[in-house]
Amino acid sequence: MLQESQSKNWVRAIDSSKIINWIDDLFKILFPEKALETFQIELLLDQSKATFISILSEIVKDKTANxxxxxxxxxxxxxxxxYASMQKDAQAILDTDPAADCIEEIINSYPGFFAIEVYRIANVIASLTACLLPRILTEYAHSKTGIDIxxxxxxxxxxxxxxGTGIVIGETTNIGKYVSIYQGVTLGALQVEKSMQEKKxxxxxxxxxIIYANATILGGSTIIGNHSIVGGNTFITKSMNPYSFVMQSNKNTVLNQQEIKDINFFSI
Structure with missing residues (x-):
């Protein structure tokens, strides 16, 4: 029954582990444990390219070998x-994050850096050919980091x-230079309908x-003007002028614990 109901549309078409091994190996070339000699880099890149061609040949069925x-x-x-863009990303993180001590820390342990650079690789591939490979790459980064670009x-x-955990950046999002985003941010659509597939x-x-934690910004016509700051937990569906600052207006009440020890705050 299972075999009878399957068709070419209901198979995965490729072993994703081959793609994951390729991207992991490419990162080891770009960011090795120690500096490589020129001949070593050339040899590793030739091997990487051969694997990449093999992957494309398995996925892309509407193009010739040439x-x-x-x-x-x-x-x-x-x-x-x-690679130059990746270096600039890492340097910008080092320059802006007070918890970052060195570039090595960023390229070895920052999930945001990994997710950004996998996106950059996938984005170039997507610009060259329409196939599953870019989505498989960014979903691999998503599974490792919780960041969905x-x-x-x-x-x-x-x-x-x-x-970074919980960040979502949608397909038609446009982000400029020197932008910082924190965990839980959504750059999404106001509504999800198949008829809007070709629209921004x-x-x-x-x-x-700067967009702080858990902010939600929705809509293809929504523009966050340059040098603006979007505060945490804000919900935005309208454009903001440059140099704006938006924040939640809810106020927290601060009480002295010694004065409220007999009050029962339990509620459902």
């Missing part, structure tokens, strides 16, 4: 610029994510914006 080879050559030709989002350089559904965040 077209797939051209896509692979274009991706690896873009690696130097990608669609590979077709547009994100400037540098970009900083601190902590997610917000635009201009340069030098």
């Amino acid at each position: 077209q797939i080879l051209d896509n692979a050559e274009a991706f690896y030709a873009a690696l130097p610029d990608l 669609h590979p077709s989002a547009t994100i400037g350089v540098p970009f900083m994510i601190d902590h 559904r997610h917000p635009t965040v201009e340069d030098h914006v």
